[in-house]
Amino acid sequence: xxxxxxxxxxxxxxxxxxxxxxxxxxxxxxxxxxxxxxxxxxxxxxxxxxxxxxxxxxxxxxxxxxxxxxxxxxxxxxxxxxxxxxxxxxxxxxxxxxxxxxxxxxxxxxxxxxxxxxxxxxxxxxxxxxxxxxxxxxxxxxxxxxxxxxxxxxxxxxxxxxxxxxxxxxxxxxxxxxxxxxxxxxxxxxxxxxxxxxxxxxxxxxxxxxxxxxxxxxxxxxxxxxxxxxxxxxxxxxxxxxxxxxxxxxxxxxxxxxxxxxxxxxxxxxxxxxxxxxxxxxxxxxxxxxxxxxxxxxxxxxxxxxxxxxxxxxxxxxxxxxxxxxxxxxxxxxxxxxxxxxxxxxxxxxxxxxxxxxxxxxxxxxxxxxxxxxxxxxxxxx
Numbered sequence: 001x002x003x004x005x006x007x008x009x010x011x012x013x014x015x016x017x018x019x020x021x022x023x024x025x026x027x028x029x030x031x032x033x034x035x036x037x038x039x040x041x042x043x044x045x046x047x048x049x050x051x052x053x054x055x056x057x058x059x060x061x062x063x064x065x066x067x068x069x070x071x072x073x074x075x076x077x078x079x080x081x082x083x084x085x086x087x088x089x090x091x092x093x094x095x096x097x098x099x100x101x102x103x104x105x106x107x108x109x110x111x112x113x114x115x116x117x118x119x120x121x122x123x124x125x126x127x128x129x130x131x132x133x134x135x136x137x138x139x140x141x142x143x144x145x146x147x148x149x150x151x152x153x154x155x156x157x158x159x160x161x162x163x164x165x166x167x168x169x170x171x172x173x174x175x176x177x178x179x180x181x182x183x184x185x186x187x188x189x190x191x192x193x194x195x196x197x198x199x200x201x202x203x204x205x206x207x208x209x210x211x212x213x214x215x216x217x218x219x220x221x222x223x224x225x226x227x228x229x230x231x232x233x234x235x236x237x238x239x240x241x242x243x244x245x246x247x248x249x250x251x252x253x254x255x256x257x258x259x260x261x262x263x264x265x266x267x268x269x270x271x272x273x274x275x276x277x278x279x280x281x282x283x284x285x286x287x288x289x290x291x292x293x294x295x296x297x298x299x300x301x302x303x304x305x306x307x308x309x310x311x312x313x314x315x316x317x318x319x320x321x322x323x324x325x326x327x328x329x330x331x332x333x334x335x336x337x338x339x340x341x342x343x344x345x346x347x348x349x350x351x352x353x354x355x356x357x358x359x360x361x362x363x364x365x366x367x368x369x370x371x372x373x374x375x376x377x378x379x380x381x382x
Contacts, residue, residue: 025198038165085201103182170269314349
């Protein structure tokens with residue numbers, strides 16, 4: 001009997017994406033960038049909190065790192081016209097230049113919380129779109145049958161780099177000081193820029209479609225999502241997680257480390273690494289194909305579990321318990337600052353988690369035919 005097309009193809013291996021020259025440059029470039037991102041977040045978050053003593057300044061700093069999320073749809077439109085490779089290496093050149101400025105200011109003892117906020121705003125315009133540009137280039141440069149493996153490797157790389165970056169950032173500052181931490185961060189960004197120059201930028205195949213304006217592109221994209229209940233549910237859950245869950249596991253982590261667990265930069269590094277390690281384990285499990293998951297149901301259950309863990313994290317006062325729970329964005333961060341100052345950390349974190357659980361449940365009920373029923377297309381076994 002003649003074998004099917006799928007059977008005729010050779011078995012895929014995790015090394016297959018590295019047979020493509022562009023991916024061999026992009027993978028270490030992305031690794032260096034992810035490492036530097038995490039180091040910078042840990043180092044500057046702790047600096048802001050210690051120097052200013054204000055949780056509000058900390059949440060403003062954390063929010064500014066995601067400033068580009070407000071205009072991220074425009075980056076997709078610009079990337080289609082300007083080229084993702086060019087956008088990638090130019091953005092990483094900017095990261096390197098800003099890190100060099102931080103290093104010089106730290107060496108001169110001239111670094112202030114206000115300076116950090118201004119420079120974080122500049123980098124924050126581009127930073128949230130970095131992952132989007134990585135994935136777009138992978139899709140452009142790799143054969144379709146290698147995409148899943150390459151994206152899995154990219155995700156695992158990002159999570160593992162966050163673990164190493166969190167520990168390295170806290171450790172270098174504690175041992176050698178801010179200046180030497182930024183020497184390492186600048187070197188990582190510079191290496192990433194140089195490697196990104198070797199990434200290919202294969203143009204999309206020409207089509208007969210009429211070219212439309214960037215504004216029309218955005219209108220079509222929003223219209224497509226609005227008319228697809230599955231996509232609307234995914235966007236709604238992503239919004240809830242960014243609004244009510246991420247602030248306490250990312251932007252506010254320096255405050256939790258210093259004021260709740262009464263620890264130093266090293267403890268902060270371990271907290272950040274614990275959160276990233278949980279993400280790494282999840283990435284490995286999902287990409288291993290050893291278990292059958294229904295995508296939409298898994299999304300909802302994971303959201304509920306996340307908010308339940310956040311409830312326990314809100315009332316935890318022991319470092320090791322917090323690390324175990326972390327293991328297992330802009331708007332939310334900005335709202336959390338004044339709430340913490342008025343009602344305290346525990347009450348605010350508990351309120352966020354409870355509200356997240358309530359809204360996640362409401363979302364699952366509203367779109368139940370599309371994301372919860374086992375026969376829904378979005379729940380086809382992965």
